[in-house]
Amino acid sequence: MQVIRSIRNLTLIALLTALPCASFSQISLGVAITMAPPELPVYEQPLCPQPNYMWTPGYWAWGGPGGYYWVPGTWMMAPAVGLLWTPGYWGWNNGGYAFNTGYWGPQVGFYGGVNYGYGYGGQGFGGGRWNGGNFNYNTAVMRVNTTVIRNTYIDRTVINNVNVNRVSYNGGQGGINVRPNQAQIEAEHQKRFGPANTQVKQQHLAIQDKANFASVNHGTPAHAALAKPAASVADFNHAVPAHGAKPVNANETRPAATARPAAVTHPAATTRPVTENKPATRPEAKAATTRPTAESRPAPKLATGTKPAPAPRPTAAVRPESKPAPVEHAAKPAQQPRPETRPAPQERPAQTAEKPAVQHESAPKQSAEKPHPGQK
DSSP states (O other): OHHHHHHHHHHHHHHHHHSOOOOOOBOSTTOOBOSOOOOOOOOOOOOOOSTTEEEEOOEEEEOGGGOEEEEOEEEEEOSSTTOEEEOOEEEEETTEEEEEOOEEESSOOOOTTOOOBTTBSSSSOOSEEEETTEEEEETTTSOOOTTTOOOEEOOGGGOOOSOOOOOOEESSTTOBOOOOOHHHHHHHTSOOBOOOHHHHHHHHHHTTOGGGBHHHHTTOOSOOEESSOOSSGGGGGGSBOOTTOOOTTOOTHHHHHHHGGGGGHHHHHHHHHHHHHHHHHHHHHHHHHHHHHHHHSHHHHHHHHTSSOSTTHHHHHHHHHHTHHHHHHHHHHHHTTSSOSTTGGGHHHHHHHHHHHHHHHHHHHHHHHTHHHHHO
């Protein structure tokens, strides 16, 4: 059975290679892009979903007036057994940046020396190899669930620990200065095939989501990688985010809306001074009514106390102290009726209350003069 499958795969490859080879080089369509693409984001590769799925790294694409936008990396079934994916890359050419699209072929070609990671360290591909009709994964650089996929091996020699930069373009200012070697040049002359329909569709869906644009995510897209190609824009919600990316569905304005009901507490603050003013006015009214009554009573007591000997003279020193007291009390009731315009005639009884107070003061003076001639 394996021999039959191998024959079928070889036949399919022969049919594919017989097809006319299109040139998948520059897709800028003559538009000179003078702004370099952002750096590659750092993200975690999703687990390989099924055997013979190939990893296609994410990349920055040009969105016209919107600038660069991120196309998430994804796992996808190879178009045919024996084919490998060569990622696309941005290169400086004739005063601008042009994008060289990725392609499928029997050998990985030149992709600008860009370190996409997960087997694509800048030169060749170390993520795995075809063995008959099955693809064997190098778990040293690929994330594979070994309980599901058994065709694996470990080869750490392909790990590139020197070139750790995240520059996403070749040539130009700050770009990677790498040129293709002889094997990569030969790979360019072989039959190669452009992106699959699922890859093209994913790029069209990525441009429809504004969260993928660098002007929005500032180089850290929330939709960095997918386990399978997206069938709709909603599938991006299941993507792996880049390190440091903000959640797309986070609405920072909602907490502010919930904080608005806090303004309801302000009317409560206005009612408090109302309750404080009421008890403040009542005791003043009571004090005003009780004090004059207490002062009117001791007046006759002093009149009766004057008949004995002049011992009450020290009380005379107290009298001048009591004089300003009625004057103060007379002023207080005069201030209370001010807010009320109608009770203005109430001030007259306050003046009559002062007149008897003056009479009591004169009465003890006469009594003090009479005993003097008696003593003579």
